[in-house]
Amino acid sequence: MHPLTAVSAGPLDDLAGHRLLVLLHGLGADERDLLPLAPELALDDAVVSLRAPLPWGPGFAWAEVRDDPTRRTGSMRPAAEAVLAWLDGATAALGEPAEVRLLGFSQGGALALTLLRLAPERFASAVVLAGFVPEDDEDDAALAAVRPPVLWGRGDADPVIPAAAIDRTSGWLPAHSALTERVYPGLAHGISIEEIADVRAFLA
Template identity: 55%
Template sequence: MENNNVAPIDANAVLWSAAGADRVGRPLLLILHGYGSHEGDLFSLAPHLPLQPVIAALRAPIPVGGGWAWFPMRDPNADPAAVDAAVNAAATAILTWLDALAEPPASVGLLGFSQGGAMALQLLRRAPDRFTFAVQLSGFVSTGEAAGDERLAERRPPVFWGRGTADPIIPAADVNRTQAWLPGHSTLTERIYEGMGHTVSQAELGDVVAFLRTHY
């Protein structure tokens, strides 16, 4: 069951790389930050990314500490169904925000870090025909099944998955689940960075830019 109590995406907090008139007819790249962060974090990558897409960095709806989260920090003792419902509620908030855009973009790609990476994959699972690709950095796929999983396995959209060997944040079980799930539900580009922690390195950024350029 989905938790519908999550707040909507704050349209006034979205950071855009282009003004309204300059967005018309262009592809959109949605940027989704990690747990406890904010919309300005990954938006700092914008100058390094391809110029073709309009970039929109969203603020997650749940306040936590001095930042924001897409869903609560997972408790190992929590009911898995409740965790899945929270992830789906956040995905619904993003899809609702997309539906409300005055000018539908030519296409929509996804880029997320950590919890934002989990959201990128969940959006693919919820709306497998809506997104052209996903970039998930130091993230994971959520547990449970999603309505679009079967269609996603047929479509197999491009997904870039980058992670470090020294990441202390993402549990091994999440990495293993993601490693088992992605090959059957995407056309996967996987990159593992020796000694990298829970961050984005220059080497990874270069690989992400190369991946994005193949889709714009």
């Protein structure tokens, strides 16, 4: 597993007292994939995009991808722990952010939910686009008590995320978050202009 690589949307020399938005790309992409979203969201946040630690295809992955049709994604916990360690280092070097928010696409969305499960007190909210809750066994009592705001956006024509993962996430999110769910007619495995507007409103 390679160390995480981070790239910011602007100068990043002081986090103390500022909001931080952490972008988590999807399978086979890299740390620059979601950066074009930053100006579209019109935020005052410092924005950092992380590169996943596992090489996969033309890019990187947050967890292994298996041939087993009953469990296609390996454990997200190692990557989540790596993100928490990166956040510890950034905080030590640049100061404690006022709050940290997460935005993940696909496998990055699964990672965002894993981070909420492992450390719900560290994150103010999460945006999960075309993502799902992993099958990892976790003690979610602390998360259910906090119930952070989560925006879950997905297309109803997504051919990538299995129906079983959607059903699992549909049952899990309402019990563990203050959920805002958006389903976009005709949208495949991607991010639409309408969805970006909803993300902007949610984060604002």
